[in-house]
Amino acid sequence: KERIERHLYDVVVIGAGGAGLRAAIEARLAGKRTAIISKSLFGKAHTVMAEGGAAAAMGNANSRDNWMVHFRDTMRGGKFLNNYRMAELHAKEAPERIWELETYGALFDRTPDGKISQRNFGGHEYPRLAHVGDRTGLELIRTLQQKIVSLQQEDFAETGNYESRIRVFSETTITELLLDGDRVAAAFGYYRESGELILLEAPAIVLATGGVGRSYKVTSNSWEYTGDGHALALRAGATLINMEFLQFHPTGMVWPPSVKGILVTESVRGDGGVLRNSDQKRFMFDYVPDVFRKQYADTEEEADRWYTDPDNNRRPPELLPRDEVARAINSEVKAGRGTKSGGVFLDVSTRMPAETITRRLPSMYHQFKELADVDITKEPMEVGPTCHYVMGGVEVDPDTAAAAGVVRGLFAAGEVSGGMHGSNRLGGNSLSDLLVFGKRAGEHASAYAESLDKRPKVRTADVEAAAGAALAPLHRESGENPYTLQQDLQAVMGDLVGIIRREGELTDALKRLHELKLRVANVGATGGRRYNPGWHLALDLRNMLVVSECTAKAALEREESRGGHTREDFPTMNPQWRKVNLVCSLDDMGEVHLERKPLPAMRPELLELFEYGELTKYMTDEELS
Ligand code: FAD
Numbered sequence: 001k002e003r004i005e006r007h008l009y010d011v012v013v014i015g016a017g018g019a020g021l022r023a024a025i026e027a028r029l030a031g032k033r034t035a036i037i038s039k040s041l042f043g044k045a046h047t048v049m050a051e052g053g054a055a056a057a058m059g060n061a062n063s064r065d066n067w068m069v070h071f072r073d074t075m076r077g078g079k080f081l082n083n084y085r086m087a088e089l090h091a092k093e094a095p096e097r098i099w100e101l102e103t104y105g106a107l108f109d110r111t112p113d114g115k116i117s118q119r120n121f122g123g124h125e126y127p128r129l130a131h132v133g134d135r136t137g138l139e140l141i142r143t144l145q146q147k148i149v150s151l152q153q154e155d156f157a158e159t160g161n162y163e164s165r166i167r168v169f170s171e172t173t174i175t176e177l178l179l180d181g182d183r184v185a186a187a188f189g190y191y192r193e194s195g196e197l198i199l200l201e202a203p204a205i206v207l208a209t210g211g212v213g214r215s216y217k218v219t220s221n222s223w224e225y226t227g228d229g230h231a232l233a234l235r236a237g238a239t240l241i242n243m244e245f246l247q248f249h250p251t252g253m254v255w256p257p258s259v260k261g262i263l264v265t266e267s268v269r270g271d272g273g274v275l276r277n278s279d280q281k282r283f284m285f286d287y288v289p290d291v292f293r294k295q296y297a298d299t300e301e302e303a304d305r306w307y308t309d310p311d312n313n314r315r316p317p318e319l320l321p322r323d324e325v326a327r328a329i330n331s332e333v334k335a336g337r338g339t340k341s342g343g344v345f346l347d348v349s350t351r352m353p354a355e356t357i358t359r360r361l362p363s364m365y366h367q368f369k370e371l372a373d374v375d376i377t378k379e380p381m382e383v384g385p386t387c388h389y390v391m392g393g394v395e396v397d398p399d400t401a402a403a404a405g406v407v408r409g410l411f412a413a414g415e416v417s418g419g420m421h422g423s424n425r426l427g428g429n430s431l432s433d434l435l436v437f438g439k440r441a442g443e444h445a446s447a448y449a450e451s452l453d454k455r456p457k458v459r460t461a462d463v464e465a466a467a468g469a470a471l472a473p474l475h476r477e478s479g480e481n482p483y484t485l486q487q488d489l490q491a492v493m494g495d496l497v498g499i500i501r502r503e504g505e506l507t508d509a510l511k512r513l514h515e516l517k518l519r520v521a522n523v524g525a526t527g528g529r530r531y532n533p534g535w536h537l538a539l540d541l542r543n544m545l546v547v548s549e550c551t552a553k554a555a556l557e558r559e560e561s562r563g564g565h566t567r568e569d570f571p572t573m574n575p576q577w578r579k580v581n582l583v584c585s586l587d588d589m590g591e592v593h594l595e596r597k598p599l600p601a602m603r604p605e606l607l608e609l610f611e612y613g614e615l616t617k618y619m620t621d622e623e624l625s
Contacts, residue, residue: 002467004197009035010449011442012187012200014174014229015208017045018137019414019434019441021144022097023206026442028151028166032449035167035200036148037187039209039224042170043141046210046221046415047434050137051265051363053119053129054435055428056094060115061127062310067091068609069125074429075610076291077123077321078391078422079563080578080618081242084602085398086420090429090436097435098130106143108132120270121427123321125295126310129428134267134363140431172198174228175539176466177205177236177410180456184236184409188466192536195529197467203452204445207233207394207403207412208438212246212551215544216387216498217490220252220263226540227547229416233394234546234592238403238410240584241418241597243392243547244554245564247425248499250325252386254343259371261386264346264364266427268381269318271360272307273348275329276380277337283344284317287328291617292320323424323563326385330499333384343384349377385499391425391564392554393418395583401441402448405585409448409456413441419581423563471529473538479524482537489516489544497552502568506556513549520545546592550584553594557582575620 011027013020016038027034038045057070070091075082098116102108108130109117118127132139152162159165174189178199186201209229213221230240251264269275277283285303288296296317297303303316318325329344338344348357354377358365361376368374368381394412395404396419403410414434421429473479496509520542525535560574561567581597601623607615615624 002197002471004199004463004467007035007198007200009033009200009202011035011204011206011445012037012202013206013208013442014187014232015045015210015414015416016042016168016170017047017208017210017414017434018140018144018431019438020206020208021141021148022435022438023208023411023413023442023445024166025144025147025151026439027446030443030446032446033165035169035202037172037174037189037200038168038170039173039192039228040171042168043145045141046137046225047431048137048141049222049263050140050431051134051263052121052267052270053131053136053428054094054098054140054431055121055124055128055426056098056130056432057091057128058095058098058116058118058130060111061118065126065128070094070128071606072609073124074426075422077424077426077429079424079573080422081562081599082422083398083419083600084606085600086437088606089398089440090420090433093436094432097432097439101140101143101435104143104147106139108139119267120319121266122269122319122325123426124428129270131267134265134361136431169198173536173539174232175470177232178458178462178466179236179407180458182237182406182408183456184407185456186458188463188470190470193531195532195535197470199458199463201455201458202449203455204409204411204449206441206445207410207416208414208434208441210415212390212544212547213387215489215493215548217494218252218261219387220249220261221387226544228540228543229412230393230547231543233403233410233412233416234584234586236410237407238405239395240550241392241395241581242423242554243390243550243584244558244582245391245423246387246551247322247389247391247564248326248385249388250322250329250385251346251383252388253372254339254382254384255341255372262367262371263386263388264381264383265361266322268346268348268361268364271348272351273318273346274316274351275318275325276345276347277332278339279337283332283337284320284325284328287324287331288317288320289324291614292324296320321424321426326499327566329383329385339382341382343382345380346383347380349379389425389430390415391418391421391423392551395419399440400444401437402444411441411445413437423565470539473523473525473535474529476522476524477526479522480519482523482525482534482541485516485520485523485541486537486544489541489548492516493548493551497548497555500566500568501555503556506552509552510549510556513545513552517545517549546586549592553592554582554584557594573618575618578618579620579623
């Protein structure tokens with residue numbers, strides 16, 4: 001019989017990025033005994049890598065900014081497929097969440113008159129990103145961790161035990177959620193270092209596990225991002241929406257090969273950087289779509305004037321939403337106007353003094369110097385699209401962050417949840433999203449735990465089954481190699497479900513994913529249980545596979561191009577498809593089912609924030625009537 005360490009909590013938060021930490025703080029403030037689980041070291045999450053900033057309509061840089069403008073920009077960026085209520089809550093509550101961080105000890109860069117400084121980013125009408133140089137995520141995570149430590153100190157003063165109300169389990173991976181009927185009852189996993197098994201019983205569980213990028217070879221995501229939360233939710237009976245929408249960030253490093261995919265922050269363009277092809281042409285002027293033509297400059301002169309006089313000029317097209325810029329770069333490279341390494345040039349060296357570059361973009365300066373031996377104050381960077389963010393995710397109730405589907409007690413916030421960003425996320429809207437909905441998830445998970453008159457029960461048979469599944473790859477000595485399987489999966493997703501998609505290739509992808517599923521069922525890991533990355537990957541593969549299947553299925557179903565989903569065979573947006581969410585669930589046999597569900601209709605007073613002419617570009621006549 002396996003030894004399994006057991007713990008009892010009120011709320012278990014899976015994930016220690018911004019969403020998880022903010023949720024945990026809220027649960028602890030509500031008096032709940034709270035556990036935070038993190039697959040990697042505490043403090044290492046995508047949140048810490050966020051560079052540009054957190055979008056919040058505080059109106060510090062331009063007093064015309066307010067939540068309504070932010071709401072409009074978010075809906076436009078998502079091509080009106082966003083869950084409008086999430087976009088509304090996000091725009092309204094983001095400023096409060098940023099100011100609150102300062103009460104936790106955050107120090108954002110300042111305007112000359114001492115307010116929180118805000119920078120420009122693609123798709124945002126006004127400068128809106130609160131930032132700390134290009135290391136905003138670091139400040140965010142540092143502050144949230146500091147708040148947790150201060151709460152632990154309060155608990156120590158009261159109980160003599162720092163971990164009496166909030167405890168962090170780092171380097172611990174959750175592999176399964178256990179249920180009592182239709183209610184979550186526990187999270188099951190293992191310590192990465194020792195390989196020992198652990199069970200955390202709780203009536204309420206918050207998923208805050210971030211993204212899915214490791215299913216693609218060229219990605220800005222780090223090793224942990226294997227869609228675990230998405231898969232855990234599916235297996236527990238929750239649903240995923242709009243998994244076809246993946247954000248390929250336009251600017252990842254393309255050279256040298258060992259660093260291909262690493263992010264080049266959008267702040268480079270926000271601060272004045274321009275994109276050029278191998279003919280030295282600023283090609284983005286050729287790629288402004290009709291729906292955005294009114295807001296973007298059509299000459300270089302106007303675009304350049306905008307940086308100092310945004311009220312009387314229109315924005316440079318380099319600051320179009322990310323999906324537009326990524327497709328444009330893809331087209332330039334395909335047309336033979338790319339760089340030798342298959343990217344385009346991104347230049348700040350001719351645009352601002354070296355001192356400004358090293359002050360405003362210190363991480364980018366070091367990143368290129370150290371990884372590519374390129375001095376960005378003297379020469380252009382080479383960049384190309386990289387898989388960056390998943391807009392699709394766990395379907396949630398917008399107000400409470402409770403997962404939809406047949407499961408109760410499960411909540412999701414941050415990148416793992418879906419709906420907020422529609423078909424494309426605006427830069428900076430993730431850091432604010434995870435603060436707004438992390439708080440809501442923590443609050444409502446606590447209220448749910450409070451409302452139960454008895455705790456759900458964990459069945460021994462379920463614990464044994466979870467332990468058996470976790471250890472199975474170690475017993476298959478002649479099983480398939482997990483690294484080969486991951487490479488094969490990345491090849492399928494990158495080649496057939498990438499930035500530009502076609503029916504034939506998607507059908508082929510689904511066939512290959514089916515073959516991979518059979519192979520993954522036979523994955524094996526050599527070596528023992530102590531820190532064994534092959535074993536860890538073997539367990540992650542199952543998650544990557546089911547999530548990839550949802551993406552491929554939804555991508556095949558959606559016969560239009562919108563945001564992070566581009567179909568060569570259906571190249572335009574179709575207003576009929578704007579009304580549809582694609583929802584994935586799992587049946588008892590582990591098969592993915594895809595269903596079309598109507599998108600909730602936007603409330604009239606929110607619709608009135610847009611000009612009628614703009615709405616006609618997105619909506620059907622029936623909706624507009
Ligand atoms: P994350 O911060 O990704 O944290 C996920 C957590 O879940 C981690 O602790 C991980 O270890 C844990 N986890 C995962 N699986 C398991 C499991 N099975 N068991 C236990 N724990 C698990 N957004 C912006 O708004 N502005 C920016 O400037 C910006 N820049 C970015 C730069 C880079 C390089 C990247 C990669 C992303 C950037 N983003 C930015 C996006 C943003 O950082 C992420 O979307 C956001 O941080 C996600 O936060 P999260 O809390 O949802 O999850």
